[in-house]
Amino acid sequence: QQPVQSPQAVILREGEDAVINCSSSKALYSVHWYRQKHGEAPVFLMILLKGGEQKGHEKISASFNEKKQQSSLYLTASQLSYSGTYFCGKMNRDDKIIFGKGTRLHILP
């Protein structure tokens, strides 16, 4: 089953923060986050493997609440380069990754 992402789209001004949520009705074994620019393939951002895990790189970080079966991606002081569509993916027991519908992020200068 596809994870549910919210919001569907976000428009921000450069320097503002954003949060993208990802939730699942079934158990989440791990959560993957990717960003896709228009016309390009998705690019890996990070994986969260354990409940309670938090990770970050520069101004992008994520958390994973295994109990609540949800993950959130945090973008701090957004830059123009952050624009794109963000996908969360849940890994099933059979090792496949099923992606959410995506969250389109548009950063205005």
Next chain:
Amino acid sequence: GAVVSQHPSWVICKSGTSVKIECRSLDFQATTMFWYRQFPKQSLMLMATSNEGSKATYEQGVEKDKFLINHASLTLSTLTVTSAHPEDSSFYICSARRARLGGELFFGEGSRLTVL
């Protein structure tokens, strides 16, 4: 990071013809590759899992006779869209995982198929 190469980047074909898309892992061996399909402004939909040396496993609703997958070696998987029709026009993306289980997916550049 690991590199996955996909070819061709785009292809235009006539209705009824077959098209082959190649996916190669350039610097690692991939026993498993995944094929996704993406329509404009939509999500990545998993089509099938390509397993080296064995048959591919297809997701529900994906016709295995229409989308032929061959995983000939540890670095190459091919997707052949047979008897293509306009509704098959889409962005096809392959991906591979370096680690045996778990781990990030490395995506190819994608192949945009347009069927006239």
